[in-house]
Amino acid sequence: MDLSFNYTLLAQIFHFVLLLVLLRLFAYKPLLKVLADRQKYVADNIAAAEQEKAEAQRLKERHDAELKRVQEQTQEIMQKAARSAEEQAQQIIESARLEAGRLKDSALAQIQREKEKAMAELRGEVASLSILIAGKIIGRQLDDAVQHRMVEDFIKEAGELH
Amino acid sequence: MAAAGFSIEKVEHELDIWGLPAHPVHLGDIGGFPIDVNPKTIVFTWVAMIIVLLLGVLAARGASVRRPTRMQSLFELMFDFLRGLINENMSPQKGNSIFTLIVTFFLFITTCNFLGLVPTLMAPTADHQTTFAFALITFFMMFWLGIKYKGPGYFKHYLKPFPFFLPITILEDLAKPLTLAFRLFGNMKGKEVMILALLGLITGVAEWGGGFLASVAWLGFGVFVSLIQAFVFTMLTIAYIGIAVADDH
Numbered sequence: 001m002d003l004s005f006n007y008t009l010l011a012q013i014f015h016f017v018l019l020l021v022l023l024r025l026f027a028y029k030p031l032l033k034v035l036a037d038r039q040k041y042v043a044d045n046i047a048a049a050e051q052e053k054a055e056a057q058r059l060k061e062r063h064d065a066e067l068k069r070v071q072e073q074t075q076e077i078m079q080k081a082a083r084s085a086e087e088q089a090q091q092i093i094e095s096a097r098l099e100a101g102r103l104k105d106s107a108l109a110q111i112q113r114e115k116e117k118a119m120a121e122l123r124g125e126v127a128s129l130s131i132l133i134a135g136k137i138i139g140r141q142l143d144d145a146v147q148h149r150m151v152e153d154f155i156k157e158a159g160e161l162h
Numbered sequence: 163m164a165a166a167g168f169s170i171e172k173v174e175h176e177l178d179i180w181g182l183p184a185h186p187v188h189l190g191d192i193g194g195f196p197i198d199v200n201p202k203t204i205v206f207t208w209v210a211m212i213i214v215l216l217l218g219v220l221a222a223r224g225a226s227v228r229r230p231t232r233m234q235s236l237f238e239l240m241f242d243f244l245r246g247l248i249n250e251n252m253s254p255q256k257g258n259s260i261f262t263l264i265v266t267f268f269l270f271i272t273t274c275n276f277l278g279l280v281p282t283l284m285a286p287t288a289d290h291q292t293t294f295a296f297a298l299i300t301f302f303m304m305f306w307l308g309i310k311y312k313g314p315g316y317f318k319h320y321l322k323p324f325p326f327f328l329p330i331t332i333l334e335d336l337a338k339p340l341t342l343a344f345r346l347f348g349n350m351k352g353k354e355v356m357i358l359a360l361l362g363l364i365t366g367v368a369e370w371g372g373g374f375l376a377s378v379a380w381l382g383f384g385v386f387v388s389l390i391q392a393f394v395f396t397m398l399t400i401a402y403i404g405i406a407v408a409d410d411h
Contacts, residue, residue, distance in 0.1 A: 006186050006198035012295030019211050020266045027218025028262050031237055034225040
């Protein structure tokens, strides 16, 4: 086997350098640019995603706080409403009770008045009836003049009865 | 075998359908220096260069950030792989300066090696002049980058750990390109000779089975060897340059 050297060695070095230059120009440069671009693209996307995540976290916290606040407010409003409803109910009951008492009092007064009136009427009636009965019992023993006068009185009284 | 008059040269001659002379051709003299070249090596180097360039341009054309083409993905895979190897051996900043060299070594040597798998073609790397040319580039880069990053202090490493190791450290450095060149050349030449020898067996009926099957098996193995040797050359180039530019501890 011939292991001597000739110009081929230099030619091969030249070929390699030429290929390196050509590849660098037409293949590596565009490919490495794409790789760098992709790296940048991915990095940008990750950064954007992280930023969005932070933003989302911030929004979530805000919304949570808002929600909590609203819940507390709702609770408060409900309690207030319940309290005022109870008060109102108490008030209504109280006024109803007062009204009932008032009605009862006025009814009692009315009854009392009616009773007194009835008693007065009854007293009058009883008196006249008593006189009538008394007259009837004692009439025969009286003279005509007296009788007459008494009848007249009686009629008068009777007439006054109504 | 001997009875049939079997010889590698005969098979090689029969398979030479390109009419390229297998021996050096004298092109003339420049200043008394004879310009001889191996036409077969040169021509198939051109073929390999064209293939590599086409692949590279194909990968770069229509390269997109979001939707890589197949060839682009293949190149990116190789870039990532070699970038990883480089970064294991030196700082990324130093690695950047040899990245294109390493990628070109790997691509070109792989393509050259694969050419040898096609009968009638020849692997340019099966010529020792090609492998020595590559090894000399590595050798040169060792010194170039070593001096670039360390200045004249680069040569101090010949005196370490002890000055009287000087002959050994010099030999060690000289052995690097020598082993690089001969390893690749030996593997590729051996692979080629085996292909020829096995093809040569496919002539008689008796040898048909053995010759054909062995040839197919050997071609499969040849693909493996071609890739491995390209990788070994590339890896060792990275390692040697890595040692040359490494910061002293």
